[in-house]
Amino acid sequence: MPDTTLVLGIETSCDETGVALVRVGADSDELLVDAVASSVDEHARFGGIIPEIASRAHLEAMVPTLQRALSEADVDLGEVDAIAVTAGPGLVGPLTVGAAAAKALAVGLGIPVFGVNHVIGHAAVDELVHGRFPERVMALVVSGGHSSLLLVDDIASDVTELGHTLDDAAGEAFDKVGRLLGLPYPGGPHIDRLAREGDPTAIRFPRGLTAAKDQATHAHDFSFSGLKTAVARWVEARQDAGEEIPLPDVAASFAAAVADVLTAKTIAACRRHDVGTLVIGGGFSANSQLRELAAQRCAEAGIAVRIPPIRYCTDNGAMIAALGAAALRRGVRPSALDLPVDSSMPLTTVTL
Amino acid sequence: MPVLALDTSADIAVTLVGDGEDHPVLAARRVVGQRRHAELLAPMIAEVLAEAGVDRRELGAVVVGTGPAPFTGLRAGLVTARTLAFALGVPVHGVCSLDAIAAEAFATQGQGVHEVVVVTDARRREVYTARYRRRVGGPTTVVEVEQVAAPAVLTPLVLAADGALDAALVVGAGVDLYPEHLTARQDSPRVPDPAVLTRLAMARVARGETSGTEPLYLRRPDVTPAAGRKRATG
Numbered sequence: 001m002p003d004t005t006l007v008l009g010i011e012t013s014c015d016e017t018g019v020a021l022v023r024v025g026a027d028s029d030e031l032l033v034d035a036v037a038s039s040v041d042e043h044a045r046f047g048g049i050i051p052e053i054a055s056r057a058h059l060e061a062m063v064p065t066l067q068r069a070l071s072e073a074d075v076d077l078g079e080v081d082a083i084a085v086t087a088g089p090g091l092v093g094p095l096t097v098g099a100a101a102a103k104a105l106a107v108g109l110g111i112p113v114f115g116v117n118h119v120i121g122h123a124a125v126d127e128l129v130h131g132r133f134p135e136r137v138m139a140l141v142v143s144g145g146h147s148s149l150l151l152v153d154d155i156a157s158d159v160t161e162l163g164h165t166l167d168d169a170a171g172e173a174f175d176k177v178g179r180l181l182g183l184p185y186p187g188g189p190h191i192d193r194l195a196r197e198g199d200p201t202a203i204r205f206p207r208g209l210t211a212a213k214d215q216a217t218h219a220h221d222f223s224f225s226g227l228k229t230a231v232a233r234w235v236e237a238r239q240d241a242g243e244e245i246p247l248p249d250v251a252a253s254f255a256a257a258v259a260d261v262l263t264a265k266t267i268a269a270c271r272r273h274d275v276g277t278l279v280i281g282g283g284f285s286a287n288s289q290l291r292e293l294a295a296q297r298c299a300e301a302g303i304a305v306r307i308p309p310i311r312y313c314t315d316n317g318a319m320i321a322a323l324g325a326a327a328l329r330r331g332v333r334p335s336a337l338d339l340p341v342d343s344s345m346p347l348t349t350v351t352l
Numbered sequence: 353m354p355v356l357a358l359d360t361s362a363d364i365a366v367t368l369v370g371d372g373e374d375h376p377v378l379a380a381r382r383v384v385g386q387r388r389h390a391e392l393l394a395p396m397i398a399e400v401l402a403e404a405g406v407d408r409r410e411l412g413a414v415v416v417g418t419g420p421a422p423f424t425g426l427r428a429g430l431v432t433a434r435t436l437a438f439a440l441g442v443p444v445h446g447v448c449s450l451d452a453i454a455a456e457a458f459a460t461q462g463q464g465v466h467e468v469v470v471v472t473d474a475r476r477r478e479v480y481t482a483r484y485r486r487r488v489g490g491p492t493t494v495v496e497v498e499q500v501a502a503p504a505v506l507t508p509l510v511l512a513a514d515g516a517l518d519a520a521l522v523v524g525a526g527v528d529l530y531p532e533h534l535t536a537r538q539d540s541p542r543v544p545d546p547a548v549l550t551r552l553a554m555a556r557v558a559r560g561e562t563s564g565t566e567p568l569y570l571r572r573p574d575v576t577p578a579a580g581r582k583r584a585t586g
């Protein structure tokens with residue numbers, strides 16, 4: 001047995017074709033390359049992801065992205081020891097392209113394939129940045145597609161979903177409020193930028209599912225659609241009164257409400273489950289107010305917070321290779337060659 | 353060297369084809385229907401290799417049907433073929449899936465046939481279709497075909513209008529779906545045979561022609577955005 005093994009990760013759950021290589025060592029895992037091809041520009045004019053356009057782009061990008069990753073890492077395909085691929089959750093058409101490619105590699109190279117959970121990958125990628133997880137961590141995964149709170153006892157085999165959004169994902173709420181304020185799609189980054197110029201305490205928007213009555217049933221769940229409606233009502237009332245809308249203050253106050261709920265509930269969960277380390281992943285972890293508030297509140301609560309740099313937080317092959325590496329390391333059984341894709345893969349299922 | 357051929361335009365069909373001008377079938381698997389391509393293709397490939405006792409590293413090429421066909425299954429076949437060939441370091445050749453049905457029709461339906469029209473199911477009450485004649489001057493053991501009319505998607509009514517099919521032999525699974533417009537001989541081919549795709553691909557390669565693996569979608573994507581998902585923020 002060699003002292004290192006090489007895992008190739010493939011991600012195609014949405015509009016990014018990601019291929020990454022991770023070298024698994026005795027004590028740490030090293031990201032050798034993280035190549036991404038995106039069809040994002042082809043979707044912008046439709047105001048959302050078009051699954052068929054994304055699927056077509058994945059087919060065309062697959063072999064070129066594999067080639068680019070291998071050549072940038074100066075790795076021969078024959079050196080790869082295992083394949084990891086997103087099995088779900090995500091869009092069926094895009095997932096199917098990645099899974100078929102991964103299994104063709106597995107057959108062609110005679111190596112195992114692991115079908116892994118995309119959302120858990122958003123947490124696992126932090127192991128490539130800040131080192132392997134301690135015994136037990138809390139993971140908050142927030143993006144345009146997901147808002148989930150996960151108790152991670154073993155990233156490769158033992159994950160419990162404590163809570164999730166009951167309606168919009170955090171990033172999705174940002175995009176919807178962006179549309180409401182007349183900002184270009186996707187609205188998230190525009191709101192974040194505007195919010196930095198505004199006063200987060202200017203308007204007191206509601207904090208969803210934080211009332212005492214919600215603590216029994218939804219202590220760790222999120223809801224952002226009421227907040228979105230409150231922003232819409234506030235803006236419309238101003239417009240009806242013929243007043244100007246203070247966009248930076250609206251953006252800042254809205255972002256503050258989202259960050260407040262996410263961090264308050266997450267830290268309460270850490271306390272309840274006696275967890276000393278919090279990992280935040282997913283594209284929405286790029287949000288400045290969330291980062292700042294999480295750092296501040298975790299420091300006060302004595303919780304170590306780990307947030308990977310932004311380039312690891314968007315959808316990419318690194319997160320999938322990282323989770324595949326963890327599965328390989330922990331001796332998890334590889335997937336069967338008839339591995340299906342599961343567009344609504346449960347967050348308690350780490351590998352299929 | 354053996355060739356691994358697959359087609360996902362009608363069924364899920366995987367065939368291991370041997371050396372020699374007649375390209376003997378060493379092992380074959382076919383699952384009838386349009387579902388579960390992504391699950392079944394890889395195990396089927398492993399099975400034909402195991403059954404024939406051929407090591408994957410002995411393969412000399414991969415051949416794939418490029419449709420036209422419903423998108424998801426077609427893509428599963430194409431990405432499997434391209435990626436498998438990439439993993440093995442061998443060439444991948446694409447052939448229009450309808451070409452294989454036409455070639456088999458010419459080969460099995462007698463010398464009197466001058467033109468073949470292939471018709472397959474495009475769903476939404478339409479068919480994929482292409483018109484062929486026998487290619488002259490090819491190697492004697494392989495019936496080669498050339499397209500007189502390129503693949504298109506049409507309603508059966510338009511396809512059959514003005515006696516357009518009167519002088520042709522009409523073949524392919526589409527004939528069973530629209531008997532009011534299309535009639536076929538009972539024993540004529542209905543679906544593409546990967547072994548025939550291989551013979552066509554190898555004949556084209558021998559002539560120095562290209563055989564790309566671009567998918568024949570023939571329809572634009574439906575541009576309804578995905579519900580509840582997502583945006584560029586991962």
Ligand SMILES: [Zn+2]
Nearest residue numbers: 143145315586
């Ligand atoms: Zn994601």
